[in-house]
Amino acid sequence: MKKRSRGLTLFLSGIMMVSLLSACGGNGNNAPASTDSGNTGTSNGGSEPKKDTITALLPPISANYQTRFADMEKEFNTLHPNLTLKIEPASWEDMTQKLDTQVNAGSPPDIAFIGASGISKYAALNVLIDLNGALSDEAKADYDEVPLKYFQLGDAQYGLPAYMEIHTIGGNKQFLEKAGIDWKSIQQNGWTYEEFRNAISKGVVKNDKGETTRYGFVFATSGVASKDYLAILAKTAGLPDYFDKDLKYTYTSKNFLGLLTSIREMINDGSMPKELSSIDAGKRWNMFLTGQTMITGKGLSAFENSARLNNEKIKANDGSAVADSIEVDYISLPVPTFNGADYVPTSIVDGYIALRGKKAPSEEHIKNIALATNFLSSGSIAANYSNELFLSPITESARNAEVLEKFPRNEDNVAAGKAMMAKALPARTDIPTDLAAEALKIETEVIIPKLQALLANEIAPQEMYDAVKAAAIKSFGKDGIVVD
Amino acid sequence: MNQTLTKRKKLKLESDSGWGYAFIAVALIAFSLFTAYPVINAFIISLQKYGPLGSTFVGMDNFVNSFSDELFWKALKNTLVYTLLTVPFNILLSFLISILIIPFKKKTQTIFKALYYLPAVASGVALSVVWLWIFDPLKSGIANKLVSFLGIENQNWLGSSATAMFSLVLMSWLSSHGTAIIIYIAALLAIDNSYYEAAEIDGASFLQKLWFIVVPFLKPTTLFLLVTGVIGSFQVFQNAYLMTGGGPDHATTMVGLLIFNNAFTYFEFGEAAAQSLVLAAIIGFISFLQFKFIGKDVEY
Numbered sequence: 001m002k003k004r005s006r007g008l009t010l011f012l013s014g015i016m017m018v019s020l021l022s023a024c025g026g027n028g029n030n031a032p033a034s035t036d037s038g039n040t041g042t043s044n045g046g047s048e049p050k051k052d053t054i055t056a057l058l059p060p061i062s063a064n065y066q067t068r069f070a071d072m073e074k075e076f077n078t079l080h081p082n083l084t085l086k087i088e089p090a091s092w093e094d095m096t097q098k099l100d101t102q103v104n105a106g107s108p109p110d111i112a113f114i115g116a117s118g119i120s121k122y123a124a125l126n127v128l129i130d131l132n133g134a135l136s137d138e139a140k141a142d143y144d145e146v147p148l149k150y151f152q153l154g155d156a157q158y159g160l161p162a163y164m165e166i167h168t169i170g171g172n173k174q175f176l177e178k179a180g181i182d183w184k185s186i187q188q189n190g191w192t193y194e195e196f197r198n199a200i201s202k203g204v205v206k207n208d209k210g211e212t213t214r215y216g217f218v219f220a221t222s223g224v225a226s227k228d229y230l231a232i233l234a235k236t237a238g239l240p241d242y243f244d245k246d247l248k249y250t251y252t253s254k255n256f257l258g259l260l261t262s263i264r265e266m267i268n269d270g271s272m273p274k275e276l277s278s279i280d281a282g283k284r285w286n287m288f289l290t291g292q293t294m295i296t297g298k299g300l301s302a303f304e305n306s307a308r309l310n311n312e313k314i315k316a317n318d319g320s321a322v323a324d325s326i327e328v329d330y331i332s333l334p335v336p337t338f339n340g341a342d343y344v345p346t347s348i349v350d351g352y353i354a355l356r357g358k359k360a361p362s363e364e365h366i367k368n369i370a371l372a373t374n375f376l377s378s379g380s381i382a383a384n385y386s387n388e389l390f391l392s393p394i395t396e397s398a399r400n401a402e403v404l405e406k407f408p409r410n411e412d413n414v415a416a417g418k419a420m421m422a423k424a425l426p427a428r429t430d431i432p433t434d435l436a437a438e439a440l441k442i443e444t445e446v447i448i449p450k451l452q453a454l455l456a457n458e459i460a461p462q463e464m465y466d467a468v469k470a471a472a473i474k475s476f477g478k479d480g481i482v483v484d
Numbered sequence: 485m486n487q488t489l490t491k492r493k494k495l496k497l498e499s500d501s502g503w504g505y506a507f508i509a510v511a512l513i514a515f516s517l518f519t520a521y522p523v524i525n526a527f528i529i530s531l532q533k534y535g536p537l538g539s540t541f542v543g544m545d546n547f548v549n550s551f552s553d554e555l556f557w558k559a560l561k562n563t564l565v566y567t568l569l570t571v572p573f574n575i576l577l578s579f580l581i582s583i584l585i586i587p588f589k590k591k592t593q594t595i596f597k598a599l600y601y602l603p604a605v606a607s608g609v610a611l612s613v614v615w616l617w618i619f620d621p622l623k624s625g626i627a628n629k630l631v632s633f634l635g636i637e638n639q640n641w642l643g644s645s646a647t648a649m650f651s652l653v654l655m656s657w658l659s660s661h662g663t664a665i666i667i668y669i670a671a672l673l674a675i676d677n678s679y680y681e682a683a684e685i686d687g688a689s690f691l692q693k694l695w696f697i698v699v700p701f702l703k704p705t706t707l708f709l710l711v712t713g714v715i716g717s718f719q720v721f722q723n724a725y726l727m728t729g730g731g732p733d734h735a736t737t738m739v740g741l742l743i744f745n746n747a748f749t750y751f752e753f754g755e756a757a758a759q760s761l762v763l764a765a766i767i768g769f770i771s772f773l774q775f776k777f778i779g780k781d782v783e784y
Contacts, residue, residue, distance in 0.1 A: 010503075013507055013509070013510050017510055017513065100748055103536055104536050106536045124751075125535055125537070222642075222729075223729065226729065273621075274640070275621030277640060277643035277731075278619075278621035278643035283620075357536075437750070440750070444749060445555060445734075449737075450733060452732035452733060455643070456643050456644045456645070458645055458732065458733065459733070
């Protein structure tokens with residue numbers, strides 16, 4: 001080989017090698033500067049606080065949340081000149097997978113945004129940091145008690161809540177009134193399954209051929225919404241949690257069988273589509289806006305705004321309005337109660353957890369994480385995303401803060417939201433992580449697949465009940481389940 | 485003098501070999517880092533209860549748990565059914581399309597090859613979204629509109645156990661033939677024309693030429709496509725994950741999806757690694773059988 005060719009080839013090989021190895025570097029997207037770095041940076045002298053960087057992995061909580069990241073980082077640095085808040089944006093689709101990859105690689109961000117129901121998953125891996133010692137009493141007192149407890153497990157405070165949302169169902173005002181449904185009374189007093197079943201049957205409209213052109217009720221049950229349907233209805237069917245106060249698995253009680261029977265009845269009545277198992281969140285919202293259903297689920301406060309914006313587009317003849325949509329006044333309604341149980345709303349609390357990597361963080365770093373977590377979940381930051389989500393803030397500081405933009409609200413929906421919120425139960429902090437993990441496995445491997453089969457009319461409610469009971473006995477033993 | 489020349493030659497040769505090793509080092513390091521190391525690590529993890537802050541050795545527990553898990557066997561069965569329904573049909577279809585394309589002029593062939601290869605360039609996620617739209621369960625869905633012409637009522641394509649697996653198979657039948665078609669066309673072009681001319685002189689029909697000339701000549705290509713098709717099919721993950729999530733009632737849960745769920749939903753990396761190794765062993769065994777029984781008279 002000629003010397004020149006050798007040199008050139010060696011040079012190219014070197015470049016390839018460097019590119020190859022640089023891909024394995026530690027500062028890629030999956031490894032933001034880390035929790036390990038308790039002593040990151042330098043001290044500027046004896047008494048001055050050490051410099052530190054706190055990293056956060058955050059999804060687009062509200063429409064404009066991520067666009068404010070630069071301002072948030074700047075504001076935090078102004079409040080704490082020795083600290084740098086480094087926020088890594090993530091999409092909702094990527095969030096869980098990105099975080100899980102980082103956690104399992106031993107290099108998670110210091111702060112991540114998750115639903116409170118996910119805390120036990122990370123607690124089981126021992127990667128959560130208890131912020132109790134790092135948070136001042138004054139900071140804790142800022143938060144409403146119920147949402148704050150959602151980020152506790154045992155005595156540990158593993159993070160701070162960002163907002164609390166009640167999962168409801170949403171109705172089309174015009175259709176509800178046409179069906180003779182007193183929605184204002186339902187908003188305040190709730191309804192039973194029997195009343196609800198009767199109401200949704202009145203909402204069904206058929207054409208001359210006998211084909212259904214409008215259903216009474218459509219709930220998203222496919223894709224990411226697969227577990228919502230049953231979980232939301234179970235709350236109001238006497239099954240507020242997977243475990244009762246004696247830590248016995250509850251989905252083996254007769255209430256569960258009763259709920260499954262009701263779920264099947266609504267489809268058999270023709271009030272819900274027989275193809276329900278394939279209807280995802282996007283499809284059912286489209287069906288709601290195009291007048292193909294009177295009531296939809298799950299309902300979120302922000303849907304009122306989505307419907308209003310679409311109404312404005314229709315009025316303005318804007319081509320970006322949902323195709324074939326009609327003007328809809330969105331009415332927030334409580335989920336009906338089953339089996340004569342009390343109304344217990346499904347309260348979803350999302351927020352910020354504090355994480356550690358392979359190396360234990362220093363006390364000072366934990367304090368800094370607590371400062372950043374508190375900063376992100378209170379004050380004007382929380383006020384603005386709560387406002388954009390049509391939610392009431394859950395911290396006193398956020399309630400007192402000014403918001404950047406004000407949105408028109410339906411006062412009836414606001415009052416209904418407050419009435420439902422008042423009935424929210426505090427989180428269970430006594431469920432051990434191993435029980436929670438087993439329950440999650442039953443949910444994923446048995447409940448959701450069997451529910452799909454039940455909705456598709458491939459199995460009877462009793463068969464699904466038996467399958468869940470068998471799985472529960474296998475996981476928790478005969479003494480670990482509710483028998484009634 | 486003579487001895488000195490030999491030494492020089494030897495040194496030159498050794499020196500050239502050294503350069504050779506230096507150059508393949510790039511590929512070797514890439515292989516070690518991204519193939520060999522993960523495989524060895526997967527084997528180690530399969531013997532552990534993995535945790536990000538430390539793992540514990542559990543011996544063969546993860547393998548035992550996998551083999552005693554009904555869902556693992558169901559996923560294996562689903563994967564096998566999917567493979568049997570997709571791979572042979574896809575190879576046959578690619579072969580027939582290639583036979584139809586080959587009589588055209590080179591330019592027209594290129595257009596067809598490009599058209600058939602297009603789905604391979606598109607993102608799998610984007611394709612899945614299109615297929616989700618096609619399989620819309622309501623009357624307005626494209627697939628339901630098509631079957632309504634046959635007097636069949638609308639189907640819950642992805643939501644019913646009776647049709648979910650078929651829907652995924654149909655999706656495979658109607659896409660992803662590009663690579664096989666290109667390979668088949670290349671192999672068809674390599675067959676010398678003299679064979680066809682001799683057969684024509686002997687009065688052979690089109691089907692006889694196909695059976696006695698084309699099929700034997702394409703046997704190595706078919707074996708290659710069969711082996712790679714089976715490997716790809718056993719590793720199928722994306723379609724089930726995006727289209728059905730493995731449902732309904734695990735009717736479309738493939739091994740790849742089960743491994744993913746164990747790893748990223750339950751954080752059971754040990755069990756996921758054990759199942760990956762079992763899957764690799766099954767794929768290896770099937771490939772061995774294919775080479776032994778189909779590839780014994782194949783000449784390359």
